[in-house]
Amino acid sequence: MLNSIEFPKPVLISVNGVQLEVFEAGRENAGKPIVLCHGWPEHAFSWRHQMAALAAVGYHVIVPNQRGYGNSSRPAEVTDYDIEHLSGDLIALLDYYGYKDATFVGHDWGAMVVWGLTLLHPDRVNKVINLSLPYQERGEKPWIELMEELLGGDYYFVHFNRQPGVADTVLDNNTFRFLRNLYRKNEPLKQPEPGMMMINLANAEAPLGEPLMSDSELAVFVSAFEASGFTGSINWYRNLDRNWRLLASVNPIIQHPALMIYGDRDMIPKFEKLKEFVPNARVVNLDCGHWIQQEKPEETNQAILRWLKQQDSN
Template sequence: MAGSGRQDAGMTTDFPEPIRVPVNGVELEVFEAGREHAGRPVVLCHGWPEHAYSWRHQVPVLAAAGYHVIVPNQRGYGNSSRPADVTAYDIAHLSGDLVALLDHYGYEDATFVGHDWGAAVVWGLTLLHPERVNAVVNLSLPYLERGEKPWIESMEEVLGGDFYFVHFNRQPGVADALFDAHTSQFLRNLYRKNTPQLGMAPIDLARAAAPLGEPVMSDSELAVFVAAFEASGFTGGINWYRNLDRNWHLLADVDPIIRQPTLMIYGDRDTIQRSPRLAEFVPGVEVVSLDCGHWIQQERPQETNQAILKWLDQRR
């Protein structure tokens, strides 16, 4: 259903109408464009607290370049299913959704593009189902080494209980309620340029009366995110964090090397640390850096599109 403009919930730019696709025991809200280019699938995977709409600048450009662009709201987001069980958001379920999405469209494999938590899911998908991924493009979040201790346990030792990853796990429901009560304020304060976001930053941002820095998007674009999270709440997305240690165990016996061609796009001002050993775990990686913060594809859409298309064209 590509090509029609979205006008509801403040979605004023041209964005595909969604369809609902049954996958892996849930339903995903999926936006797609370029179906006429069947056989060249590119799946775009959003992060937290995002939405398929975060790829609004990439969808038409990739479709115009001859790709079948598939953009799901992953489980817990938008109008996709939101299971109540916390363990329903582990990497086995999240990657299973994407595998089932390929099955729905009849694809053996696809190029997967992820940002933030979407990148984490794409890394995990590639480890668990390497035959379904022909290439990887990830933004912001590099490959996360498994290490000797579960991730939340390690973060708690190094960064303390106030670090928001740890807080989400050790105090379930607290952050969810705060974000739900201050949805518009939280997202307005979060989607800014050049603002450090460390420690308890997300919770601090939800409480802050005034934003810092420059907005990443227009008021009408922000309204899309606000409307989506006012309807869905934040618990589904936060449950992804609550499975980090479970994911550590699930990946115990998996070959840790990413063997697919990979493009890693960093933002020079992003507070997420780069991986000094990325090439050891992703030997086929090429790295691009853009002058921006965390919201790479929304802050620098033209440069992001150019980097992705150039890399995809070289692979062809």
Template sequence: MTNAMNKKNNSIEFPSSTMISVNDIELEVFEAGKQNKDKPIVLCHGFPEHAFSWRFQISELVKAGYHVIVPNQRGYGKSSCPTEVKEYDIKHLTGDLVSLLDYYGYKDAIFIGHDWGANVVWNLALLHPERVRKIVNLALPYQVRGKKPWIEWMEEIFGEDNYFVHFNRQQGVADAILDKNNSNFLRNLFRKNVPLTSPEPGMLMINLAKAEKPLGEPIMSEDELAIFISAFEASGFTGGINWYRNLDRNWHLLADVNPIIKHPTLMIYGEQDMIPKSKNLRDFVPNVEVVSLDCGHCIQQEKPKETTQTILKWLEQHDVKKGYGTQT
């Protein structure tokens, strides 16, 4: 996998990885732009993804003067995959990023997250606000902590086949099916321009793993997809799924946390994404700017140029060159 990523892939050069010890685990970290050491920007992937999902953004961010740090978060790639489910709760996930900043000697950084990575960045801003300079999140808006734990609420609203609920109530079942059908699952999942159809009965992720024919068009080339497939052949899917298995635990951990995020924030939606836009985002993230791109869920891979341009334009408008932050 490493050799494949070091080759030019669709004219994209992806950096080699380094194993870094942080927060009692090891993270596989891809890094570029070390010469821009006073301007860190951390890119956080989602499920079931890989640092490679940011391949189109890295070089452009470096050209714009940033030190780009892209971890495979715990449970992914060559990073540690703890066996205890609770070691994937939001305190551990945000703690990894804090420790990563400490490793590089940074007081704070800009954080960009997609999907589950966005959820981690939102919560990093809640739990460690002083370590976050600015936020750019893709696909997943801020999730308000309601009166009931998230999985309990989802089960009541969406039923037992909802994949969030299924991951929690039938632990190990989906993991085994996804592991067995790794390449088929990822090939069927990473699609764009998927026709709108009524959802099939059963659990979405298991259906995708078993589906004989993919819908829509592929988001990535076979060479690119092979990098994801190889990574999950090594790690399995349980580590990533364990993030979901901590949602109710996270709900309890956030009970006494101020829910308002005051950092300058850019929220990027995909117009064709199944995830609905937040109707009250500004109530909880008052300094947010919202942009929508004509794509589905995998925004930075489906619309790489537009995503990168949108991010760079917003950062420039917020005058990141002045008072960016200092090294500790």
């Protein structure tokens, strides 16, 4: 199925009590690992434009389908998707390859995991590159509780937690339509509709804007979620308040060199206090929406490669 562009065949690797489906490039560059972590509702295939570019400049590129996705394990317990488990999978992956540390790159939820991983296991991370989702400040209230107050019960993070199984069923029953309607670019600005955004997308007859990818590329995502269903991946959201508690005693400051790439048309707001929590962060803004590395692959690659080169010369 992964045939619309040159994409490596996966291997299944047993780590941390689960099996992860892992795609690699640049194995000949052993010793210089970079791990790419996808978001929701994505797949390792979302990094297809970055893998060869990173391998070409000397990286061993490791791209897992994280737990709940693709052909990786989908544990039944909701708590098996908390930040300790998700970051533990990545640490175990480093151990499997015999690496002390690596550069970690995350997009969307993958960025959330990379921030959390860096807080929990700072010695296993040498550099951080995150797209779309900036560092999330841990305030006095758990995240879902805060979102419910500010954004209401229909906000999809809150809905996933307060109405377990409802959205999962709608997305499972409308997988193609949901993903087709979600993966768009250059969408016209419009007023938010009432109701839950992801359910609305799954039920919408016609997509807005332009398709982000070709039909054969979209088919990779559709076939993966038709096989796996959405519950495992949505369970990541169901651990936000648990993660808030798990991070209570962790030093919140990340001293690692970090690159934050924003899409100027992304719905996710930029974090004004990024430098307070990540003092060595450099920020790049691209003229695109949420799906940064797929919408602007060349510009994303240039930003990443330029920054990595600067770090290597420091």
